[in-house]
Amino acid sequence: MGTSFARSFALLALLCLLLPxxxxxxxxxxxxxxxxxxxxxxxxxxxxxxxxxxxxxxxxxxxxxxxxxxxxxxxxxxxxxxxxxxxxxxxxxxxxxxxxxxxxxxxxxxxxxxxxxxxxxxxxxxxxxxxxxxxxxxxxxxxxxxxxxxxxxxxxxxxxxxxPGPGSSAASLVSAFAAKGLSARDMTALSGAHTVGRARCLFFRGRIYGEPNINATFAAARQQTCPQSGGDGNLAPFDDQTPDAFDNAYYTNLVAQRGLLHSDQELFNGGPADALVRKYSGNAGMFANDFAKAMVKMxxxxxxxxxxxxxxxxxxxxx
Ligand code: HEM
CATH class of the missing domain: 1.10.520.10 (Peroxidase; domain 1)
Structure with missing residues (x-):
């Protein structure tokens, strides 16, 4: 008993040395x-x-x-x-x-x-x-x-x-967060931080000129300040309705195919995250709660x- 406890403890200590x-x-x-x-x-x-x-x-x-x-x-x-x-x-x-x-x-x-x-x-x-x-x-x-x-x-x-980079797939987002002990739900909630802040044109150019799952009005609006060549550093808000309000608009945007980065829209593109994105888009309180919990976990x-x-x-x- 004692030996196996000591062994498990040593193993845990070793794991802690190797992993965060x-x-x-x-x-x-x-x-x-x-x-x-x-x-x-x-x-x-x-x-x-x-x-x-x-x-x-x-x-x-x-x-x-x-x-x-x-x-x-x-x-x-x-x-x-x-x-x-x-x-x-x-x-x-x-x-x-x-x-x-x-x-x-x-x-x-x-x-x-x-x-x-x-x-x-x-x-x-x-x-x-x-x-x-x-x-x-x-x-x-x-x-x-x-x-x-x-x-x-x-x-x-x-x-x-x-x-994770802005070109990430849904699966690679899930695995980047899993590598940190964070669940797909944590990842989906934490991504809601993209309801505030700005991104540079070079990170969303490919999406607004080339992707099929984007709202046409939104793409045209973003193209105004993010040309096909040049203007890499031009900024756009993640959420163009309430750019500086920490609300659940990130998710209503995703449901409307108004995600700015490819990686954003990956969370609502017919995959496993869709259901939760829909829930957060209709329930600001649930998002706020999950976001706070995930920030503590991170x-x-x-x-x-x-x-x-x-x-x-x-x-x-x-x-
Ligand atoms: C899920 C994977 C994520 C990817 C691929 C990603 C990628 C990016 C990119 C490319 C930008 C724009 C950077 C620039 O233009 O220079 C950005 C901005 C931002 N990210 Fe993320 N991000 C992710 C997750 C998160 C998380 C978990 C948080 C916080 C909890 C977060 C908070 C922000 C904020 C607030 C901004 C705007 C910053 C500003 O305006 O200065 N992101 N992100």
């Missing part, structure tokens, strides 16, 4: 209750200012959290700047000239450091900020699990390998054990 552990039980909503009780208020106020100044920033911060968590866990690895001797994730394919909001995280960190020096990780700041971003844009709120640490490493190759992704970590003092560089 999903960190159940390690995080707590009260993690900073004694050490930095004001952190949530600081994050909320900086986020409120940033979103008031530019609503898209809310979207950008939500995406920043996703791109942090999917690459070796929510460990603020995405925030590390490249140096002469270190190449991080910022310039990896899915992030370069695309992920934004780093200055907002810096502004939060400066205030949090002034209030509670060396206490709150950058990874926790991103988790809190993304919760606030969703809520400030009109979406749900939830209790954020806290206690993450910041990694002293980053992985451009994992960023390139783990983050926020539980941890770096592999053994990864060197710390509470960074400056989110852009290791201590």
């Amino acid at each position: 552990c999903h960190g159940k039980g390690k995080l707590s909503t009260k993690f900073y209750a004694k050490s930095c009780s004001g952190v949530a208020t600081i994050v909320r106020s900086v986020m409120a200012q940033a979103v008031a100044k530019e609503p898209r920033m809310g979207a950008s911060i939500i995406r920043l959290f996703f791109h942090d968590c999917f690459v070796n866990g929510c460990d603020a690895s995405i925030l590390l700047d490249d140096t002469a001797t270190f190449t991080g994730e910022k310039n990896a394919g899915a992030n370069a000239n695309s992920v934004r909001g780093y200055e907002v995280i810096d502004a939060i960190k400066t205030q949090v450091e002034a209030a509670c020096n060396g206490t709150v990780s950058c990874a926790d700041i991103v988790a809190l900020a993304s919760r606030d971003a969703v809520n400030l844009l009109g979406g749900p709120t939830w209790n954020v699990q806290l206690g993450r640490k910041d990694s002293r490493t980053a992985s451009p190759s994992a960023a390139n390998a783990n983050l 926020g539980g992704l941890m770096p592999a054990s053994g990864t060197p970590t710390e509470v960074r003092l400056n989110c852009r560089k290791v201590n």
Whole structure:
């Protein structure tokens, strides 16, 4: 008995070394209750200012959290700047000239450091900020699990390998999320973040000029600012009706074949996700609930054990 228990434990420990552990039980909503009780208020106020100044920033911060968590866990690895001797994730394919909001995280960190020096990780700041971003844009709120640490490493190759691209099929989206312990339902709910924010023409050109499952009026409208050649960086809203409102319009758009990216429309294209997309399109409350749960689950992704970590003092560089 004892030996088999020890064996299973050793096996689990070995698995944890090889795979990211999903960190159940390690995080707590009260993690900073004694050490930095004001952190949530600081994050909320900086986020409120940033979103008031530019609503898209809310979207950008939500995406920043996703791109942090999917690459070796929510460990603020995405925030590390490249140096002469270190190449991080910022310039990896899915992030370069695309992920934004780093200055907002810096502004939060400066205030949090002034209030509670060396206490709150950058990874926790991103988790809190993304919760606030969703809520400030009109979406749900939830209790954020806290206690993450910041990694002293980053992985451009994992960023390139783990983050799904806009040309993905439904099956590859499901498997990219499954690789992180997230279900097809989690994936479908989390994709609803594309109810806010903008995408560049180069990512949806193929869809608006070539795909059959697109609403013709929508395609024509998008073609106005996304020519067949040139204009790669021109932006379009994911949701052109309520571009900055965190609502369930992503799903009503998909049902109307008004998904912007190929990968978006894959969730409503005669496949297994169709039924849930239809439900979310008719039930904003169900979407809000599932989205919040899935964000907590994604926020539980941890770096592999053994990864060197710390509470960074400056989110852009290791201590
Ligand atoms: C399911 C697979 C996903 C794919 C293929 C995907 C792909 C993309 C692409 C190509 C863009 C536009 C980038 C650019 O133009 O530079 C984008 C933007 C965005 N993504 Fe995703 N994404 C996915 C899932 C998610 C998830 C899970 C979230 C958050 C929970 C998210 C949140 C966002 C947001 C909010 C934006 C707009 C950002 C802004 O305006 O700055 N995405 N995504």
